[in-house]
Amino acid sequence: MEVLACIKRVPDTGSRIVLTEDKQDIDTSNLGFTMSPHEECAVEAAIELTQSHGGTATALTLGPDEATEQVRTALAMQADEAVLLETDGSEWGAIDTAQAIAEHVRNRDEELDLLLFGNESADAGNYQVGVRVAHELDLPCVTGIKSLTVEDGTAIAKREVSGGSEVYEVELPAVISVKEGLNEPRYPSIRSKMAAQRHDVERSEPERTAAVGLEKIRLETPEQSEGSAEILGEGPEAVDNVMEVLSNDLEVL
Amino acid sequence: MILSLIEHEDGTPSDVSLQMLTLARDIAEQTDSSLAAIVFDDGDAVTDAVATQGVEDVYSVTHDRLDVYAPEAWAESVDQLVEELDPEAVLAAGTDRGHEVLAHVVARRDLPMAANCTEVDAGDAYEVTRQRWGGSLIEHARFDSGMPVLTTAAHEIAAEPATEAADVTTHDFTPTLDDDDFRVRVSRREESDAEGIPLGEARIVVGGGRGVGSSEDFDQLEELAELLGGTVGSSRAAVNEGWRPHDDQIGLTGAKIAPKLYVACGISGAVQHMVGCKGADNILAINTDPETSIIQKGEYAVIGDLHEVVPALNEAIRNGQ
Ligand SMILES: Cc1cc2nc3c(=O)[nH]c(=O)nc-3n(C[C@H](O)[C@H](O)[C@H](O)COP(=O)(O)OP(=O)(O)OC[C@H]3O[C@@H](n4cnc5c(N)ncnc54)[C@H](O)[C@@H]3O)c2cc1C
Secondary structure, eight states: OOOEEOOEEEEEOOOOBBBOTTTSOOOTTEEEEEEEEEHHHHHHHHHHHHHHHSSSEEEEEEOOGGGGGHHHHHHHOOOOOOOOOOOOOOOOOOHHHHHHHHHHHHOOOOSSEEEEEESSOTOOOOOOOHHHHHHHTOOOEEESSSEEETTTHHHHHHEETTTEEEEEEESSEEEEOTTTTOOOOOOOHHHHHHHOOOOOOOOOOOOOOOOOOOOEEEOOOOOSSSSSSEEEEEEGGGGHHHIIIIIIIOOOO | OOOEEEOOTTTTEEHHHHHHHHHHHHHHHTTOOOEEEEEEOOOOHHHHHHHEEEOOOEEEOTTTTTOOOOOHHHHHHHHHHHHHHOSEEEEESHHHHHHHHHHHHHHHOOOOOOEEEEEESSSSSSSEEEEEGGGGGEEEEEEEOOOOOEOOTTTTOHHHEEEEESOEEEEEEOOOGGGGGGGGOOOEEEOOOOOOOOGGHHHHHHHEEEGGGGSSTTHHHHHHHHHTTOOOEHHHHHHHSSOOOOOBSSSSSSSHHHSSSEESSSSOOOHHHHHHTTTOOEEEEEESOSSSHHHHHSSSEEESOOOHHHHHHHHHHHHHH
């Protein structure tokens, strides 16, 4: 089966987000980048499915030239092919991103059986690219999936709800957007990382549609509560104070 | 008219739907328009609850094939109502269903959608404040054109009742649906066999991070959780190490918790982790590093090795009982 996993390059912010002076972006001068975690699971699912059913797992990203780093990570994880839809690095919205991905899918030689997306990207959190691609390509779509198997041309996908899960059985081809917890993404070995560096990355420059949209005015970091925690002590000696807080202040004992 | 999609269980609207209605009412007041709700299954059942939010019209969607959730059939129904009612704006709560259904609606109508909004300024253009990075970053954005469609961030807006309850009129609405709208539908439900208190509902959560060091060392945290009548959670680092299952993960891509007390052991307090525990009333951090971020953000801290502090605390609690 032919599986495409669509991934996004996001800043690996660690513990603090610093904004650029014009408040339009995260200041990434001191940051690394990573694949959005939901999408790492999409890549893993694509690899597992093609390893057990045969076929090709392709990782695709839309982003600047530097985003080849993220598709190479997918190759190092054992994806078979990689595609970069290269942009100038400015932020693309949900509509133009979906249109560019749908256009790529239409132009592919191989028909796809399954298109995997992250449920929402870690940074923008738009919750809609997968659905929009499904709509463009007239494919069925399920979002928020935490368990996925394929049997006889049908995807069996589960979504968590309070007290259990809802099971969807969807005929392929289909679009499925997944959440972290779907699987445990593998760590690439040094050898596969080296092989991934030599692997071809298919490139094209998508036309950016003049999509009506949501225009970003500026970003802001939420206010941090001032001050810091009351230090109850150091090491096991602090336990008396902790007991005091648990019983009297918080009344949880 | 401001049109909102209500999710409910047996006639009781979800908390997040009521929070969403509070924002929807705010928009209705700003634009001098009325508030209407779309309800699947049984519109009458939610009437009283939504009346307190100032909803005047409930559109109760019924169709003999809508016995289980089907995202495209829901979206098609909302779309037909939008066509008929021509609302100012459309809202849903930022849940799996809310995001999914409205995403289908905007895809059909070629409109933008703003997810996880916390404020709306409905002046000439709609300006929204929305959460990015799960809430560790805020975006101010403007709808360029067309009908604004948005979801509201869960548990960010307090559900405040309207000053006066509205008189509700319920309208039955039967959409025209075809087979294509049912390509995706719930085929069955599976009950979970997980034991213990779910993280999202726990009154006490004991969280462990990379500082715990191994899956065996989580035993001390399990014991503390048991003594306090709580549940164990973890950071993503502990999940990545394979010490805990993903279901235990708290944060941006994990569970959101709102306990009375969160004991964070060996957790640095990265923004993506804090997104999951900002609902906690109190955070007690146990950490060797007094400079670590969670100590700035929490209420209480013990500086020290959790492998010494937690067992000593367990013993003190056991002796005190
Ligand atoms: C897109 C994205 C999404 C993410 N989503 C999540 C998420 O949902 N949840 C999440 O948790 N993270 C998430 N992360 C990861 C996050 O950025 C941090 O890497 C992670 O939270 C760190 O986990 P930690 O605090 O356990 O580990 P570390 O940051 O390594 O901190 C370990 C802490 O333990 C302390 N320590 C060490 N030894 C001891 C000891 N013996 N006793 C006491 N203290 C000790 C150290 O001082 C330190 O403060 C995400 C990251 C990205 C990029």
